Amino acid sequence: MAPNKSSSRSPPRRSRSTVPDDDSAAIATPAVLVTTAIILAGVLGGAYQLFAFVWQRSPLEDVTRQPGGWVGAIVMFVAGAAIHELLHAAAWTTVAHVPWTMVSFRRSRRKLGIIAQLDVPVPAGRYRIGAAVPALMLGIVPILVGILTGSGLVALWGDVFLFESFSDVAILAAIRRLPPYALVIE
DSSP states (O other): OOOOGGGOOOOOOOOOOSSOSSTTOOOSOHHHHHHHHHHHHHHHHHHHHHHHHHHSSOGGGGGGGOTTHHHHHHHHHHHHHHHHHHHHHHHHHHHSOOOGGGEEEEEETTTTEEEEEESSOEEHHHHHHHHHHHIIIIIIHHHHHHHHHTOHHHHHHHHHHHHHTHHHHHHHHHTTTSOTTSEEOO
8 A cells, every 4th residue: 555645744845946957857848848849940941941042052062161070060069059058147147137156057967068057036037038148149140140141051050059049949938928027047
């Protein structure tokens, strides 16, 4: 017979945040994750198609122009991931007026890398800006620059870094109904 859980006198678990502070918890529902995947797939596919339409060639033709070949691509990916997290931190310190000492960089089991994490609660509106900055600066801007200049390589790197922002977009979707003044913490 299983023990009666109602007789347990353990204290209730307190959540200190709207956004979970570990990799084992998820705030995004499956519906939010699927919607985020569909939106990002549409943006990435649309960017690819728009480049091909404007320049009458595939952006993949520029892959051979990657400085340093595969080694250069790996260096670019790792550097981009680090810059991504630094952009989060810089945006939160600037927009949410959080001191650098209140932003932690820690290892993430799910992302196999380092992530920036707030140590203090901030208003949801300001959190959203900090969460969106890397997707805009490393994803959307390079995609647009690549399309406007005909650089398939720049557009493709924008695609890669926009895809890297998947969890940021999912978090933004998950907290979309929070009022801008609600405090959130990672």
